[in-house]
Amino acid sequence: MFSIDWAHFTPGSAALGGAMIGASAGAMALIGGKIAGISGIFGGALSEAMQGKRPLPWRLWFLGGLVCASFLWVLFRPVPGAHYGESWPLIAAGGLIVGFGTRLGSGCASGHGVCGLARFSPRSMAAVTTFIGMGMVTTFVMRHLLGGA
């Protein structure tokens, strides 16, 4: 049955982290003129490289910043929760699907979920509803119908 996991709900850090993500996206849009959607930035750079072109510098700098944040973080504490599954086929298949799906759908949680919704984009509203919905269905099937993985 439906129950809220108050023990694990972290409203303070969720709000702080969310505000930082929003600030980054807002700044990229208003000052940089770009959409801070990770699948678009990363996928776009990949697409440019595959066409033999030099990826747009701003993309590489943004991605560089993202990865630097990661290394900066681990100097002080471990990456939050190393709760990864042990099934490599599941992880590999999931990765392939996420890579393909985010490109086909023109965005992911940051592009559609943050930037698109902040723009009041109907496309993004549809995208967000779809990927959250399918995410919930998939989790339900895997955890409650197939007995978890």
Place this chain on the structure above:
Amino acid sequence: MKTLAFLCGVIFGLGLLISGMTDPAKVIAFLDIAGAWDPSLILVMITAVLVALVPMQIAQRRDRTVIGEKIAFPITRGITGKLILGSAIFGVGWGMTGLCPGPSLASLAGLTWQEWLFFCSMVAGMVGFEVWQRASSTRAQRQGNPAVPTATPRKI
């Protein structure tokens, strides 16, 4: 521009790490509505949208930014089949692993095999998409379909 992009990338990454969005268990706890539900993810998204709202709305109405960069947001109109199908596919992968592109990049320094396997598979999936997309448009061109454009760089 480069400094802006780099700083924004750092802040974005730290935001993901602070909010716990790099933790697949936390993401899946949100997607698992039949289990013990952790609403953290939706709070992250809501706060992010609220903070980005005013800058995004202002930017949409301008041609250029204060530093002179051209503002060229995606202009695709309409809710297309590709959008829904792609989002659905992404949702399935997300539900399977609890990971998506941003958190994947932000957790690379954890150096676990799972993170890197996901990252490499994600790249492979994106490459696969590019290859598929080019093959489709080449095929359509050969069949003389004038409605299909050649693969053009994305307008982002």
